Amino acid sequence: MLSRFLFLLSMGVVIQAGDQCKIGSKKIMYCFEPSRMACFPILTVECSHEATERYETLRECQRRRLPMDFNMCAANTPAIKRENGESHCFHEGMPKFEANKCPEGSFCNFGFRVGVCCDKKIEDEYNEEAHADCPDGKKAIRTPGDEFDRPVFGKECSHNFCPTDTSCQQGKYLAWCCK
Structure with missing residues (x-):
């Protein structure tokens, strides 16, 4: 049990957008959130190629950061x-x-x-939020997946992960994009 605890502690990082710079480009990347044991999108500012703990895709983040047999609530x-x-x-x-x-x-x-x-x-509660509707008849935007389209979920609207022509809806556990 202690080795599992130490393993989880070793994975801990703080999600940061990056430092503002003149030549940096803004880009959606995926960062591992240790408190949730999940990967979430965040709008990052890249000033160098040395940014760590950021991944191009959700799948890459999950593959590199989550144990294959990890099971959680x-x-x-x-x-x-x-x-x-x-x-x-x-x-x-x-x-x-x-x-x-x-x-x-x-x-x-x-x-x-x-x-x-x-x-x-x-x-x-979590499943209800994962299938929540958007206000004013809007729909949650979806991204193509390997087998089916999935909603675009983030941890917090403040991570600015939603496309510019959408709005972000914040829930207790997740945030999602509406259009």
Whole structure:
């Protein structure tokens, strides 16, 4: 457990747009946010080619910063523990399923071979926000993906990640662009 904690601490960085400069170009890049264990877009100002912890694509940021088998609750909120202090869980039908059921008000967010008990209310709030509508009949803008289009989500509107002809909508967990 301590080695996992030290691993997560070693990944910590602060998202910064960069220093303003005369020759710098503004560009949307993806930065890793350790408190959320997620990559978010941010409008950056590039003054040199030495900028670190910024990635051209969401996929590149995720590939370089997130462990392949990492499993977490929505917005990286803490897992719900059973009375014995453990929070792992298994699919129904697996050995030890009954002994590792999630407490009431939580559910098993299943990952690679094992899951983690997550707060159902927070998960529902997060999912509702991830599918939220825009005001005044506007639509959330989407970006093409490998298999389907996905909404453009950021962490905060102050990161200026939305295109200029759109508006940013701030939620509790996410921000999204409307047009």
